[in-house]
Amino acid sequence: MESNSDIKTTPKGFQCTLCNVNLPNLPSLEQHVKGRKHQTLSTVRHSRKTQEEHSVFVSGIKPEVSQTELAEYFQKFGSVADVIMDKDKGLYAIVQFSEKESIQATLSCVEHQMKGLKLRIKPREKKEFKLIPKKSDSDKQVLDRLKPQLCQLVSVDAQMQFVVERFQLGENEKKTRGLLVQLLQEVFVEFFPDSQIVPFGSSVNTFGVHSCDLDLFLDLEKTKMFQAHAKFTTEPEKGEGMSDDGHSEDSILSDIDLSTASPAEVLDLVSMILKRCVPSVHKVNVVSSARLPVVKFHHRELNLQGDITLNNRLAVRNTRFLQLCSGIEDRLRPLVYTIRYWAKQKQLAGNPSGAGPLLNNYALTLLIIFYLQNCEPPVLSTVDQLKDMACEEEECVIEGWNCTFPTQPIAVPISKNTQSLSTLLSGFFSFYAKFDFAGSVISVREGRTFPITDFLSKNKDEEATKEPSRIHHHSPKLGPLNLLDPFELSHNVAGNLNDRTQRCFQKECQEAEKYCRSLQYQRKSTKGKSWGLVRLFTPHGEVPHTKVEKLTISVPFKSALLPEALRNQLHAAGDGFRLLWFQKVCAAVESVLKNVLRCHVTPPTNFSTDSEDWAVKAAEEMETTSSSLSTSLNDSYDSVESQNEASPAGTAVVGAKRPLSPDIDTSVSPQGKKQRLTRRGKPKLPAWTCLQRHMVWAGRRKVRRELIKDPDMRPEGSCVQVESRVTAHIIEKEPELKEPLEFKVEPQVVGETESTKAVLHLEPTSDNAGLFNNFFHFLDAFLPKMVETLLQNETGAV
Numbered sequence: 001m002e003s004n005s006d007i008k009t010t011p012k013g014f015q016c017t018l019c020n021v022n023l024p025n026l027p028s029l030e031q032h033v034k035g036r037k038h039q040t041l042s043t044v045r046h047s048r049k050t051q052e053e054h055s056v057f058v059s060g061i062k063p064e065v066s067q068t069e070l071a072e073y074f075q076k077f078g079s080v081a082d083v084i085m086d087k088d089k090g091l092y093a094i095v096q097f098s099e100k101e102s103i104q105a106t107l108s109c110v111e112h113q114m115k116g117l118k119l120r121i122k123p124r125e126k127k128e129f130k131l132i133p134k135k136s137d138s139d140k141q142v143l144d145r146l147k148p149q150l151c152q153l154v155s156v157d158a159q160m161q162f163v164v165e166r167f168q169l170g171e172n173e174k175k176t177r178g179l180l181v182q183l184l185q186e187v188f189v190e191f192f193p194d195s196q197i198v199p200f201g202s203s204v205n206t207f208g209v210h211s212c213d214l215d216l217f218l219d220l221e222k223t224k225m226f227q228a229h230a231k232f233t234t235e236p237e238k239g240e241g242m243s244d245d246g247h248s249e250d251s252i253l254s255d256i257d258l259s260t261a262s263p264a265e266v267l268d269l270v271s272m273i274l275k276r277c278v279p280s281v282h283k284v285n286v287v288s289s290a291r292l293p294v295v296k297f298h299h300r301e302l303n304l305q306g307d308i309t310l311n312n313r314l315a316v317r318n319t320r321f322l323q324l325c326s327g328i329e330d331r332l333r334p335l336v337y338t339i340r341y342w343a344k345q346k347q348l349a350g351n352p353s354g355a356g357p358l359l360n361n362y363a364l365t366l367l368i369i370f371y372l373q374n375c376e377p378p379v380l381s382t383v384d385q386l387k388d389m390a391c392e393e394e395e396c397v398i399e400g401w402n403c404t405f406p407t408q409p410i411a412v413p414i415s416k417n418t419q420s421l422s423t424l425l426s427g428f429f430s431f432y433a434k435f436d437f438a439g440s441v442i443s444v445r446e447g448r449t450f451p452i453t454d455f456l457s458k459n460k461d462e463e464a465t466k467e468p469s470r471i472h473h474h475s476p477k478l479g480p481l482n483l484l485d486p487f488e489l490s491h492n493v494a495g496n497l498n499d500r501t502q503r504c505f506q507k508e509c510q511e512a513e514k515y516c517r518s519l520q521y522q523r524k525s526t527k528g529k530s531w532g533l534v535r536l537f538t539p540h541g542e543v544p545h546t547k548v549e550k551l552t553i554s555v556p557f558k559s560a561l562l563p564e565a566l567r568n569q570l571h572a573a574g575d576g577f578r579l580l581w582f583q584k585v586c587a588a589v590e591s592v593l594k595n596v597l598r599c600h601v602t603p604p605t606n607f608s609t610d611s612e613d614w615a616v617k618a619a620e621e622m623e624t625t626s627s628s629l630s631t632s633l634n635d636s637y638d639s640v641e642s643q644n645e646a647s648p649a650g651t652a653v654v655g656a657k658r659p660l661s662p663d664i665d666t667s668v669s670p671q672g673k674k675q676r677l678t679r680r681g682k683p684k685l686p687a688w689t690c691l692q693r694h695m696v697w698a699g700r701r702k703v704r705r706e707l708i709k710d711p712d713m714r715p716e717g718s719c720v721q722v723e724s725r726v727t728a729h730i731i732e733k734e735p736e737l738k739e740p741l742e743f744k745v746e747p748q749v750v751g752e753t754e755s756t757k758a759v760l761h762l763e764p765t766s767d768n769a770g771l772f773n774n775f776f777h778f779l780d781a782f783l784p785k786m787v788e789t790l791l792q793n794e795t796g797a798v
Contacts, residue, residue: 024777026698045129055124078102156422160334169208194222200319206326214306327409373447382447426516438556441482557756582749588790600691687746697778742766
């Protein structure tokens, strides 16, 4: 690894100069180097280098000179592998030989003449291979062009309308896509009689942007009926024009029976048709591993990416639903375009290859619709409410799911909500800044959330019964963010998200909520400075931060994952469940650091070294000194009112200018002292001092695989004994650090009842080797999993 010249060490980890990516630690680096992107670029670079070493640069030619003529001339110096010409002007060419020796023979020749032309030959220029991130550059250029235009507008509402005009599909683009759909329809109907190509998704749901994919559904139901009818009419006797198998000799489908063919077989045929029969289509690829298998293609002339799927009627219905919502409420499109662009700029959405842990546009749009359903008064109706507004002719059931809603927006009453676009936008960020993602399942159909425990119990019932008849009613795949499809209720449209993406989304909402309260968002700058959406869209790193915050790790409260005995303890604690749960978390964190990762942990000097006693006293200390905590064991209405007078109302994240909640127990200490502490700002909480003498975070996955050969082993962080063995193996095999890594951990409990979480503030106190950032990135994923594992175990939760 060290001999790889592409890898550079940085203060925050490593950088791969070939792929232009930063890696936080050694395991991530090893995984990247073995990954497809790095391997592909390495292969391309080697191929380019080989081509350069076998090529000469030829000038002095004219456009009428052909590649064949050049190849024939240079053939006398050696075998010619390829000739690349300047097609635009025809003034130069690159001749590539099969052997290096041919280069010297060509350059040794004093004069080169061909067809009366005097050719000039020189060695091909050696250029450094470099990956050019075209997409990120173009995104930056787009924002740079947007900035002056947005700043000149008079209001945020006008800026949001401008964003729609700037990014939406133009009329010419829509017509061009329509012509391509028409062409595909004409081609496919020849192969699949009575079939239909139906566009869906961004191209037609009113939320499309320039260069968005063209999603198509190939409807073969009528084709199957055509085949069945043809087979039935030819079964009695073989008539004229019939083949031996009873099919019409004129039918192109005589070699495939759609009633018995698998989706993979049909998609292979679709792929073949695209390659051979549709002009300008290339890069055709069948992706059979997707949730819904798809044929991907690219149209060269239109520079358009397209997808063709089968059996996708629900997606077409979802498109109709979004079209209806857009027709019902004019404010929806500006909100969707603005929030989608914001999410893309913050790297929350836009999976580069179609698959990944980021939000997709459909999930983001549903989050916006759910928020609008919960405004006061509501901006949009729920799907169930829309179903009741539909007439009998509009009833629709697809694959057992009720997909009924009105076909025309006029059938839906106009909303009584008159809030401006800017107010709705800031409200979106406030809504999700304090949303309980860990304990909730979002239902756009009913416009409300369900406790995640309801779905956990359903999963257990399904495993016990295993009834095939319940195939349409199984619970969705649960994850960090659970967002049900409006119609296919077993599908979590945000099921691809991981913990980090969900945390980043909520953190960005919190940051955006703070910004939307500032004058920079609300008022146009008289000095020409960035304001409104411009600052909201600016990616991280381009706006200087005046304050460097500590690195934090969050452990959310997930009651559904706790053992029954612990849930009963928390229930018995009543309003004090947060402190009891926080006590368990602190004990688990200390256990992970000491027993699993072998850190030397020193508790605060003013507390006992016993973990449980420390956790209880730490919680009490926070209750009496921190004005940032949101609840206490003995809240009273009087204390709430007095605290409201002493500090601004509302909630904010820890470390913000405003306290999280006005519900502070002022009976614990004198009111005057409480007010004085509030004015001082965030209090210092008791902290552990930790010392790590080994790089226990480096190479853990490899060691884990060596220790446990079982391919079905539990995921990382799910077994205390296994992770302890991994640490012991690393300590045994690897030398101690020359200078131990010393850091402190400052715990705090924050949030309301439904969004309680323990926040661990980590800060290095001695890190001369620059290892803390690597260790933190490891802990960010590892520590919450291990704490969760310990809490699930009654002995570990004590």
